[in-house]
Amino acid sequence: MKFKTKNKTMNTQKDKQEHTENLSRKEAIEKMQELVQHNNTMCMFTTSLDSTPLHSRPMSIVNVDDEGNFWFLSANDSNKNKNIAHDKRVQLFSTNSSNSEYLTVYGSASISTDKKKIHELWKPIAKAWFTEGEDDPSITVIKVVPQDAFYWDTKNGKMISMLKILASVVAGVTMDDSVEGALRVR
Numbered sequence: 001m002k003f004k005t006k007n008k009t010m011n012t013q014k015d016k017q018e019h020t021e022n023l024s025r026k027e028a029i030e031k032m033q034e035l036v037q038h039n040n041t042m043c044m045f046t047t048s049l050d051s052t053p054l055h056s057r058p059m060s061i062v063n064v065d066d067e068g069n070f071w072f073l074s075a076n077d078s079n080k081n082k083n084i085a086h087d088k089r090v091q092l093f094s095t096n097s098s099n100s101e102y103l104t105v106y107g108s109a110s111i112s113t114d115k116k117k118i119h120e121l122w123k124p125i126a127k128a129w130f131t132e133g134e135d136d137p138s139i140t141v142i143k144v145v146p147q148d149a150f151y152w153d154t155k156n157g158k159m160i161s162m163l164k165i166l167a168s169v170v171a172g173v174t175m176d177d178s179v180e181g182a183l184r185v186r
Helices: 012-018 025-036 079-086 115-121 124-128 157-171
Strands: 002-005 008-011 042-047 055-059 070-075 089-096 101-112 139-154 178-184
Touching: 025 089, 025 101, 025 139, 042 079, 055 079, 070 079, 070 101, 070 115, 079 101, 079 139, 115 139
Parallel strands: none
Antiparallel strands: 002 008, 042 055, 042 089, 070 139, 089 101, 101 139, 139 178
């Protein structure tokens, strides 16, 4: 499809293809790790996917391992743990707005009390929720195995993206430098 805007012709199908980068296996896992590694990355952990409104709450992603699994620490009596016990399907929505990075992951969650895994994932900040530290009797580990994932990212960071958006408004053409794509872990 072609269209004209202020004497500039753009091929929207070509533009869409240039902005799509689907990744598989190792590349997909590395992209997920990259998108969630920042301190200011926020994740909404959503359970009970069949009911509305959705049951979402903010959670810190403790780790994305080399197999692409997402790891969280959670209290054994939390609503999310109860929801997972009833329905293992979850959706994660992650954002790092300072870098304009976004990720959504659909997957299957499991809950464990494996002390070795708790020790491996433990960070001192978690003591705010688990006052007895990593030996707190209420602590559990949630593992989310991705089944489907999608990301949106900017190639040059937020500042350059904002400048390109402003230039686009003035010039009347799109200078979008974003990239998006499906992430296939398995």
